[in-house]
Amino acid sequence: MTVTTADFVIIGGGIAGITIALEIRRRQPRASIMVFEKDARCGLHASGRNSGVLHAGFYYTADSLKARFTRDGSRQMAAYCEARGLSLNRCGKLVVARQEKDIAVFDTLLERAGANGVRLERLALDDARRIEPRVKSKGDVLFSPDTMSVDPQEVMRSLIEDARHTGISIRTGQSFMGRDGETLRIGQDRVQAGFVINAAGLYADQIAKAFGFCQNYTIMPFKGLYLFGRHPGSVATNIYPVPDIANPFLGVHYTVSANGRISIGPTAIPAFWREHYRGFSGFSLRELLAITSRQLGLLVRNDFGFRGLAWQEIPKYLKSTMIKLAGELAENPEQDEFDQWGPAGIRAQLVNIRDHSLEMDFVWEGDEHSFHVLNAVSPAFTCSLALSEYFVDQFEVTL
Numbered sequence: 001m002t003v004t005t006a007d008f009v010i011i012g013g014g015i016a017g018i019t020i021a022l023e024i025r026r027r028q029p030r031a032s033i034m035v036f037e038k039d040a041r042c043g044l045h046a047s048g049r050n051s052g053v054l055h056a057g058f059y060y061t062a063d064s065l066k067a068r069f070t071r072d073g074s075r076q077m078a079a080y081c082e083a084r085g086l087s088l089n090r091c092g093k094l095v096v097a098r099q100e101k102d103i104a105v106f107d108t109l110l111e112r113a114g115a116n117g118v119r120l121e122r123l124a125l126d127d128a129r130r131i132e133p134r135v136k137s138k139g140d141v142l143f144s145p146d147t148m149s150v151d152p153q154e155v156m157r158s159l160i161e162d163a164r165h166t167g168i169s170i171r172t173g174q175s176f177m178g179r180d181g182e183t184l185r186i187g188q189d190r191v192q193a194g195f196v197i198n199a200a201g202l203y204a205d206q207i208a209k210a211f212g213f214c215q216n217y218t219i220m221p222f223k224g225l226y227l228f229g230r231h232p233g234s235v236a237t238n239i240y241p242v243p244d245i246a247n248p249f250l251g252v253h254y255t256v257s258a259n260g261r262i263s264i265g266p267t268a269i270p271a272f273w274r275e276h277y278r279g280f281s282g283f284s285l286r287e288l289l290a291i292t293s294r295q296l297g298l299l300v301r302n303d304f305g306f307r308g309l310a311w312q313e314i315p316k317y318l319k320s321t322m323i324k325l326a327g328e329l330a331e332n333p334e335q336d337e338f339d340q341w342g343p344a345g346i347r348a349q350l351v352n353i354r355d356h357s358l359e360m361d362f363v364w365e366g367d368e369h370s371f372h373v374l375n376a377v378s379p380a381f382t383c384s385l386a387l388s389e390y391f392v393d394q395f396e397v398t399l
Contacts, residue, residue, distance in 0.1 A: 002189050006034040006169075009184065009193035011176050011207055013037030014047035015152075016376050017199035018159045018170075019388035025166045027392065033168045034193075036186050038175035043156035045201055045275075047381065049345035051226070051255045051266070054078060054148040055379040056093070058113035058120045059243060059250075065362045066379065067116045069390065073383035074146065080385060081150055084158050087258035093147035093238040094128055096137035098328045102242035103139045109242075110142070120144055132236045134330040147238055151258040152381060176200070176207055182369075195399060196370040197391075202274040202348040208372040213365040216354050217374060220294065221274050222249075222347040224266035227322050227338040232260040234337065239329045247304065248349070248360055248377065252316070252325040264326040264338055267316040268309070268347070270295055277344045294351075303356035350375035364391065368398040 008024055010017045013035050021033050035042075054077055057070030081088040097103050106122060113120035121143045123131075128141035135141065164170060174187035184191040198207045202221060208214035239254040249268040256262060272291055275282025298306035315321045319338065326333045350359040362383075363375035373391065380387065 003183075003192065004034070004189055005032070005192045007031040007194040008033045008197065009186075009191055009195070010035045010197045010199060011186075012199035012201055012204070013039075013042030013160075013170060013172065014045060014199065014201050015043065015156060015159065015381055015384045016047075016201070016373050016388070016391075017197070018042065018156070018163055019384045020197055020199060020373075020391055021163055021168050022159065022166070023388040023392045025163070025168060027396070034191070035163070035168060035170045036174045036176065036191075037170065037172045040173055042160055042170065042172065043153065046345055046348065046377075047156055048153045049343055050152050050378065050381050051263070052149050052152045052258055053093075053238060053255060053382070054150060055382045056113075056120070056144045056146040057116050057118045058109050058144065059245070060116070060361075061112060062115035064360070065387070065390070066360075066383070067112070069362075069383035069386045070379050071116055071118055073379075073386035074148070076385040077150065077155070077382060078148055080158075081155065086154050086158060087151045089149040089256060089258045089260065091147070091149055091237050091256045092131065093144040093240060094132060094135055095142040095144070095240050095242060096128075096135060096329055097139050097141075098137075098241050100138050105242045105245065106140065106142055108245065118144075119146055132239065132330070134235060134332065135239055136328065136330055149238070149256055149258045154258075176203075176210075179210055195395065197395070198370065198372040199376070201376070202346060204348070204372060204374050204376075205350070208365065208374060211370045211372065213370075213372050214374055216352060217350050217359070217363070218294065218353055219274070219348050219374075220291065220351045221271035221276060222349055223269045223271040223276060224345040224347060225269070225316070226255070226263040226265035226342040227319060228340045228342050229262040229264070229338050231337065232262065234262050235330060241329060247309070248358060249309075250378075252322060252329075254326065254329060263342060264322055264333070265316075265342075266345070267313055267322075269313045269316065270310055271346060274348075275346065277346065298356065301356060304358050347377050348375075349377055362387065364394065366395055366398070371395040
């Protein structure tokens with residue numbers, strides 16, 4: 001058994017862990033930095049399974065971290081992709097009203113865009129159809145010209161290459177097993193760290209508890225599925241419904257990928273274990289019992305409208321339901337146009353177990369020994385470069 005030492009140990013090789021490592025390296029060129037990832041490769045979960053949309057930042061209240069870092073992070077990620085020659089599709093986004101009552105939310109979104117310094121335009125439906133002829137709405141349409149799409153796996157490969165080029169050690173197939181005092185048990189090794197950063201996504205709450213944090217929270221997984229279309233370019237821009245601003249899910253929408261491929265989705269179906277991607281993959285009896293017990297409690301109490309959310313989401317396993325919902329956003333989606341389910345993604349949604357609410361913003365906890373990224377859900381990929389700067393600012397003052 002070997003004992004390894006490092007100035008910084010990062011648990012989790014998703015985009016949060018890798019960008020935090022790069023930001024530490026930028027500030028401390030001589031520090032020893034190690035990233036441990038439990039899987040065979042980095043970025044196999046949310047970082048590589050998301051839609052690739054770079055959100056502009058008009059959904060969120062101006063006092064939130066999401067508002068600040070979506071705006072800044074989108075611009076930084078676009079600049080990064082251009083500098084590295086990575087795919088970048090400046091396709092924009094239309095936000096439509098499926099019902100007349102949705103129009104009232106437009107003013108809220110426009111106010112948030114103005115407060116956040118983000119471009120958002122209100123268009124008549126005829127003007128919106130000059131951007132996308134198939135778009136439908138019960139009234140006006142909002143247009144976000146600065147919403148873009150990237151290839152998340154391509155971005156991850158580039159960031160990992162950058163990290164290794166700067167001397168950051170990335171060790172895969174190495175799971176966090178626990179800690180003995182100041183010594184971490186990772187895989188078969190013992191690791192002594194000057195400072196620990198927990199960016200473990202779906203397992204961030206469990207790791208944080210090993211350090212005495214995350215006492216008021218737990219992570220609840222939600223499964224996201226997209227249906228992919230046969231015909232790239234069948235719509236020219238992302239088309240989203242007006243969101244329910246009381247919850248963090250954006251509803252079924254049209255997504256245009258970096259290469260122009262079209263998909264509809266995602267679902268937000270409660271998953272039964274943390275890596276419940278498909279069938280019994282990643283099955284854990286312990287997680288099944290703990291998560292279903294929590295879900296039953298939410299159903300009984302109907303916290304944050306969980307009962308309605310569950311009944312609303314389950315039918316989306318049917319292609320016909322997804323296509324029907326897509327038909328509220330654009331004219332004539334056909335059954336044979338969307339015929340292939342894409343790989344599932346899991347949203348690691350943090351739940352406050354004291355007041356039984358979903359955490360809407362990014363959440364972290366830490367002290368002079370460790371820092372724990374507890375809620376880094378969408379749009380964390382968009383935010384990642386700017387958000388990593390903020391996270392390092394938070395723990396740097398303790399060192």
